[in-house]
Amino acid sequence: xxxxxVKDAYQFKHKHILGIEQLSVADIFHILDTAISFxxxxxxxxxxxxxxxxxxxxxxxxEPSTRTRLSFEIAAKRMSADTFNIAASTxxxxxxxxxxxxxxxxxxxxxDTIIVRxxxxxxxxxxxxxxxxxxxxxxxxxxxxxxxxxxxxxxVREHRGxxxxxxxxxxxxxxxxxxxxxxxxxxxxLGAEVRVAGPETFMVPGLDALxxxxxxxxxxxxxxxxxxxxxxxxxxxxxxxxxxSLREYSQFYGINHNLLQKxxxxxxxxxxxxxxxxxxxxxxDVADGKGSVILEQVTNGVAVRMxxxxxxxxxxxxxx
Numbered sequence: 168x169x170x171x172x173v174k175d176a177y178q179f180k181h182k183h184i185l186g187i188e189q190l191s192v193a194d195i196f197h198i199l200d201t202a203i204s205f206x207x208x209x210x211x212x213x214x215x216x217x218x219x220x221x222x223x224x225x226x227x228x229x230e231p232s233t234r235t236r237l238s239f240e241i242a243a244k245r246m247s248a249d250t251f252n253i254a255a256s257t258x259x260x261x262x263x264x265x266x267x268x269x270x271x272x273x274x275x276x277x278x279d280t281i282i283v284r285x286x287x288x289x290x291x292x293x294x295x296x297x298x299x300x301x302x303x304x305x306x307x308x309x310x311x312x313x314x315x316x317x318x319x320x321x322x323v324r325e326h327r328g329x330x331x332x333x334x335x336x337x338x339x340x341x342x343x344x345x346x347x348x349x350x351x352x353x354x355x356x357l358g359a360e361v362r363v364a365g366p367e368t369f370m371v372p373g374l375d376a377l378x379x380x381x382x383x384x385x386x387x388x389x390x391x392x393x394x395x396x397x398x399x400x401x402x403x404x405x406x407x408x409x410x411x412s413l414r415e416y417s418q419f420y421g422i423n424h425n426l427l428q429k430x431x432x433x434x435x436x437x438x439x440x441x442x443x444x445x446x447x448x449x450x451x452d453v454a455d456g457k458g459s460v461i462l463e464q465v466t467n468g469v470a471v472r473m474x475x476x477x478x479x480x481x482x483x484x485x486x487x
Contacts, residue, residue, distance in 0.1 A: 177193055177197060179194065179197055179198075179478045181194065181478070181479065182295075182301050182479060182481075183291075183295045183301055183302045183303070183304075183479065184301075184302075184303045184304060184313055184314070184475055184479060185291050185292050185295060185302065185304050185311070185313070186304060186310065186311035186313050186349065186352075187311060187313050187316050187317075187349045187352040187353045187356070188311070188352055190313075190353075190356075192356050192357065195317070195320065195353065195356065195357065197478075198317055198471065198474050198475065198478065199317065199320060199321050199324060199471075199474075201474035201477065201478060202317070202318075202321055202467065202470040202471045202473065202474040203321070203325075203470070204474075205470050205473040205474055205477070206466075206467070206470040208245055208473070209245065209466070209469055209470065214245050215244070215245055215246075215247060216245065216246055216247065217246075217247045218246040218247065218477060219243065219246040219247055219248035219476060219477065219480065220246075220247040220248070221249075222248040222249070222279045222280070222476075222480055223248065223249050223251070223276075223277065223278045223279050223280075224239075224243045224248045224249070224250050224251070224278065224279060224280045224281075224282065224476065225250075225251050225252075225253060225273055225278045225280070225281045225282065225300075226239055226240060226250065226251070226252045226253065226282045226305075227253050227270075227273070227281050227282065227283050227284075228252070228253070228254055228255070228282075228283075228284045228305070229254075229255040229283075229284060229285045229286060229290075230255075230284050230285065230286050230306070232284055232305070232306070233442075234441060234442075234465060234468065235284065235305050235306065235312075235314070235315070235468075236252065236284070236305070238314075238465070238468040238469050238472055239282050239303075239305065239314075239472050239476075240252065241469050242469050242470075242472035242473040242475075242476060243472075243476055245469070245473060246473055246476060246477065248279075248476065251278075253273075266285070266290060266293065266294065267293065267294070267297050270294045270297055270298050271297060271298065273298070273300075274297075274298040274299055274300060278300045279300060279301065279480055280300055280301040280302075280303060280476060280479060280480060281294065281298065281300045281301070281302055281303075282302075282303045282305050283302060283303070283304060283305060283307070284305040284306045284307070285306075285307050285308070286307075286308055287307065287308050288307050288308030288309055288310035288345075289307060289308070289310060290307050290308070291303075291304040291305075291307050292304075292307075301479040301480060303475055303476075303479065306345055307345065308345065309342070309343050309344070309345055309348070310345055310348060311345050311348055311349045311352075312345040312346045312348075312349050312440075313349050314468070314471055314472055314475060315346050315349065315350075315440050315468070316346065316349035316350045316352070316353040316354075317353065317471045317475075318464055318467040318468040318470075318471040319346075319350055319353070319354075319396070319438060319440070319464060320353050320354065320357060321467045321470070321471055322436075322438070322460050322463050322464050322467050323335075323354075323393075323394055323436065323438075325463075325467070326436055326460065327393065327436075330354060330357035330358060330359050331357060331358030331359065332358060332359070332360075333354075333359045333360070333393040333394060334359070334360045334362065334391055334392045334393050334394070335350075335354050335359050335360065335361050335362070335392065335393065335394040335396065336362045336363075336364065336382075336388040336389045336392040336394065336395045336396065336431075337350060337351070337361065337362070337363050337364075337379075337388075337396045337398065338363075338364050338365060338385055338388060338389070338395065338396065338397050338398065338420055338422060338448075339365050339369065339397050339398030339399070339400065339420060339448055340365060340369045340398050340399065340400045340401050341363050341365050341369050341370055341371065341374065341398065342368075342369050342370060342371045343369075343401040344398045344399075344401065346398065346440045347363065347398060348377070350396070351363070351374070351377045351378055351379045352377060352378070355377070355378030355379070360380065361378060361379045361380065362379065362380045362381075362382050362387070362388040362392070363379045363380070363381055363382065363388065364381075364382040364383075364384065364385045364387065364388035364389075364420070365398075365420055366409070366410055366416070366419075366420065368409035368410065369409060369410075385419065385420055385426065386426070386430055389422075389426060389427065389430045389431045389435075390430045390431070391430075391431070391432055392430075392431045392432060392435055393432055393434075393435060393436065394435065394436045394437075394438060395422060395427065395431055395435055395436070395437055395438070396437075396438040396439065396440075397421075397422045397437075397438075397439050397443075397448040397449045398439075398440065398448065399439075399440070399441070399442060399443070399444060399448060400413075400416065400444065400447065400448065413444075413447050416447060417446065417447050417448075420448075421446075421447060421448060421449065421450060422437070422448065422449045422450065422453050423449075423450040423452070423453060424450065424452050424453055424456065427453065427458070434458065435458050436458055436460050437449075437453055437454070437456065437458045437459045437460065437461070438459075438460055438461060438464060439454065439461050439464075440464070441461065441464075441465070443461070
């Protein structure tokens with residue numbers, strides 16, 4: 168069978184998007200290629216296509232979110248789906264209803280897809296076992312944030328043409344970052360070398376098993392790096408402070424111009440999943456500098472989420 172025939176024979180078979188872990192390399196490339204095909208819709212004067220007309224999508228967010236929730240909502244509306252937003256603070260969860268009962272009640276209204284963000288790792292997977300609708304994980308605890316990792320991979324591939332062979336440094340609060348978990352899985356699947364660095368209190372065992380190289384210093388992580396990504400310090404997930412002070416953190420792990428100029432590649436890409444604590448995780452001259460692709464990440468987020476909605480709702484007939 169020729170390469171073209173192999174590509175033509177590929178079929179996306181995932182009903183749910185629960186994590187990068189479940190996706191093969193072929194799945195990831197198919198999602199990214201589909202996202203690229205949808206990206207130009209957002210640059211049209213009329214930013215709307217009828218692709219998902221008549222479909223119902225519920226954004227079910229148990230944690231605060233601005234860009235992810237809005238990105239999914241924009242993606243759905245640009246494909247003409249009907250969207251509904253539910254926050255935990257306004258749901259029956261505040262009256263003691265269980266997550267599964269809430270989801271079953273939502274299912275009784277026959278949505279096609281439920282997008283879930285939850286503070287507990289595994290919550291989207293639990294829902295996927297109890298409802299008929301497709302479930303897309305919009306971030307669960309410290310587990311995974313697959314759509315963020317996919318938009319990160321899309322952004323890097325657009326700039327470099329490939330991910331294979333690149334050196335990618337992820338710096339900061341690795342322990343509490345579902346983005347870091349999904350990015351490590353995704354970038355290593357595509358053949359990149361992923362390095363992680365941060366205070367010891369921000370590290371967790373098993374990062375090497377995921378495929379990451381744990382570095383003893385930020386300099387080791389960013390040396391000759393093609394991509395440097397800073398992570399937000401997630402103080403809301405820390406019962407007690409895990410660093411002495413933000414000033415000290417910035418001194419040892421903040422991304423600044425001098426660090427990149429001395430050690431990273433001259434054309435290094437600077438990334439951040441947002442929101443940024445300027446002057447702590449990253450200095451403004453870097454966040455707004457020539458190598459920054461942070462706003463492109465946001466733009467690509469809409470395209471990736473359009474692709475995910477399109478694919479999980481079985482538009483290619485491959486839903487399994």
